[in-house]
Amino acid sequence: MKKIMIMVAIIAIATTKLTFAQSKTDVAFNQLLSAYYDVKNALATDKMAIAKEQVKVLTAKVDAIPHKDLPAIQHTLWMEQSEVIKAKATELAAGKDIKSQRKSFEGISSAMIKTIRNIKFNNTTVYVQHCPMAKASWLNEKENIENPYYGSMMFDCGDIAETIKSK
Template structure:
């Protein structure tokens, strides 16, 4: 019973966090620092074969938009939710550790470095789990981290680069499709 409560409460909290505002499928615009951010779209058609990973991906998408918008505070919120969900995936502690790095990062450059590690882990987990509905795109920016390059996952083919934000929002390309 204790184990059920220990596992159930964080999962329920994560789903509650995701469900808040889930009744709208319209674009939402967030006003931060006198800048309008990129609309966050909730795409109910995307489903991953693992329910916990499905919930984590929803927050990962939120994190990606926050970094593309240069929004440190939103990135920390999304990473905090990812960390809570990642603790429920017993096979992967790296995901939780990378999310924790984003939460504690003092600036957006350090958030983006941790996001790169988190994205690599997410790609591996998503490939392993597979998709129940729709597909996801592994996108790549060759210029990230002094031309070492970095990947991220997107629900659309449209490139919105989380590594450079507004400086180079369209830099990147689709490298792979996760089905």
């Protein structure tokens, strides 16, 4: 009987540690997603200076991901996508005009879409939206289209390509 109780205790502790580690990782990824939305919203509303500032926050959130807690396949994917996000974020921050910022945002969006599809960390529904004019997709926290690639020129141009339900 003592052995069974000890085994149950060990399993409970191991499960709690795994759940805590996963939730800490999920929290960090959701903070990254929130920072991504801030960049998207700045571009969708034609606010170049705000996009530059918000992309710095996004880069900090990328660096804050506790990626060592991820399973091997997800870890490899994250390491690849995080490099893309940081490189494109650097480009966006250096962008001299909103058109170049939006082009850089395409790379950030592509990496974020791959990440969320494969790691499935989102605590709310996420909409993958697509603009046929830009031939590019992005993530949105709302069902309503808010096009970051054309901003006020075509704010609601696009459609929902995919809905990723919360975890």
